[in-house]
Amino acid sequence: MTQKKETPTPEHKAIEAEDGEVIGVEESDPGEITLVEGDAVEGLNASTVRMTHSSAGTIKAADVQMQQSGTQAIHAGHVDMRQSGAQLLEAERVAMHQSGAVNLRAERVSVKDSGALFIAGGQITGEQIRSRVLVGQAVQAGRVQTGLLFAQRVDGSVETLLDGRGALTLGVALGLALGLLSLARALLVRRNQ
Numbered sequence: 001m002t003q004k005k006e007t008p009t010p011e012h013k014a015i016e017a018e019d020g021e022v023i024g025v026e027e028s029d030p031g032e033i034t035l036v037e038g039d040a041v042e043g044l045n046a047s048t049v050r051m052t053h054s055s056a057g058t059i060k061a062a063d064v065q066m067q068q069s070g071t072q073a074i075h076a077g078h079v080d081m082r083q084s085g086a087q088l089l090e091a092e093r094v095a096m097h098q099s100g101a102v103n104l105r106a107e108r109v110s111v112k113d114s115g116a117l118f119i120a121g122g123q124i125t126g127e128q129i130r131s132r133v134l135v136g137q138a139v140q141a142g143r144v145q146t147g148l149l150f151a152q153r154v155d156g157s158v159e160t161l162l163d164g165r166g167a168l169t170l171g172v173a174l175g176l177a178l179g180l181l182s183l184a185r186a187l188l189v190r191r192n193q
Contacts, residue, residue, distance in 0.1 A: 079095070
C-alpha cells in the first residue's frame, strides 16, 4: 500500500501502480512521491521519491531514497540506496549501503558493502567497494576490490587485477608478443615458398 494517495484533478496526471491504484500525482512541479510494499511504476518525475519494497522504470528527481527496491534508471541530485539495486545511476551524490548497480556515475560516491560493474566519480569513499572498473579522481576506502582501477589518488587497501600501469605493461607485452608471432609467421611463409 502507498503512504500518499491523492485524487488527480484535470490539471494533474495520475501516477498509478500496476493494480491501477493511484500512488501519486504528477504536476508541473511535482512534490514527493512515496512507493511502498510492492508498488511498481514505469516512470517517476518528482522533487523527492521514496521507495520501500517497490520498483520503478526511470526516476528523475532531486532526491531519491530507496530501501529494498529496484529501478532501471535514476537521474538525480542525491540518491540514498539501502539494500537496493539500479541498472543505471547518474547523480551528483550517491550513498549506497548493501546495494548494487550496473553503471554508476556521480561526482561524490559513498559506498558501504556495495558494488557496481562500472563506477565513475570524482570523489569515491567507503568500505568494501566492489567493481569491475573503477574510475575516479580520488578513491579513499577501507577495502576496494576491482578488476581495473584508474584514479589520480588512492588511499586505502586496494585489490586490483590491473591498475593504469599494469594495463599499460600488459598492452606493451601483448603488442610485442603479437608482433613477434607475426614476424615468425612471415618468416615461415617466406621459407616455404
